[in-house]
Amino acid sequence: MLQTNKKKYTVIALIIAVTFASIAAITPPTQPKERNLKVLPKDISHDSLDHLMDYYKVALSVKCSFCHAKSVTNPKKNDFASDANPIKDITRKMILMTDEMNAKYMHIITHPANDSTALQIVTCNTCHRGKAKPDVADLVIK
Ligand code: HEC
Numbered sequence: 092m093l094q095t096n097k098k099k100y101t102v103i104a105l106i107i108a109v110t111f112a113s114i115a116a117i118t119p120p121t122q123p124k125e126r127n128l129k130v131l132p133k134d135i136s137h138d139s140l141d142h143l144m145d146y147y148k149v150a151l152s153v154k155c156s157f158c159h160a161k162s163v164t165n166p167k168k169n170d171f172a173s174d175a176n177p178i179k180d181i182t183r184k185m186i187l188m189t190d191e192m193n194a195k196y197m198h199i200i201t202h203p204a205n206d207s208t209a210l211q212i213v214t215c216n217t218c219h220r221g222k223a224k225p226d227v228a229d230l231v232i233k
């Protein structure tokens with residue numbers, strides 16, 4: 092339980108970090124790394140990228156290959172840098188949308204200082220809740 096919470100907070104902290112890092116990434120320091128990153132910070136550490144990808148996988152209940160294309164040379168492997176899978180670009184838009192919601196709108200909601208449930212952050216899971224396409228039944232006002 093404690094472990095689960097710890098993991099949850101690590102992921103939340105990571106999302107916040109990525110949100111601000113991608114804002115800061117408007118003027119990025121040019122890195123020699125050959126990663127094909129168009130929205131995430133170009134200097135993101137290997138560990139942070141790993142955690143974030145695992146988070147997307149869980150938030151949508153999908154495999155890495157849902158977003159990543161197969162390698163042309165070895166179809167048993169994913170080619171993570173490839174943009175051949177259109178879902179990857181949809182995800183980039185989703186990342187930008189989520190960042191914008193947090194940067195522009197979430198801070199306007201105020202909470203009492205002692206409200207420990209106040210997250211004030213939108214994540215993929217806010218909408219997706221473990222589904223690749225958010226379930227309409229979750230969204231409809233009853
Ligand atoms: C919901 C879609 C999604 C899922 C699931 C996902 N990824 Fe990604 N991944 C992306 C996107 C989008 C990018 C590019 C981000 C950018 O352009 O800044 C990316 C980039 C990467 C990169 C960097 C590739 C490069 O350019 O060098 C690696 C490595 C990676 N993902 C690994 C994984 C692994 C491993 C998994 C499974 C645990 C995974 N991804 C699951 C969407 C996803």
Ligand code: HEC
Pocket residue numbers: 147151178181182185186189213214215216217218219223224225
């Ligand atoms: C405000 C709600 C919301 C947030 C936040 C959100 N999404 Fe989405 N996402 C949607 C909706 C709605 C769709 C379209 C579902 C459909 O077509 O039925 C969608 C579609 C997608 C798809 C395409 C699925 C498919 O099968 O075509 C991917 C991939 C995706 N989102 C990834 C993400 C990721 C990763 C994040 C976090 C960075 C995220 N989304 C954040 C609402 C959201």
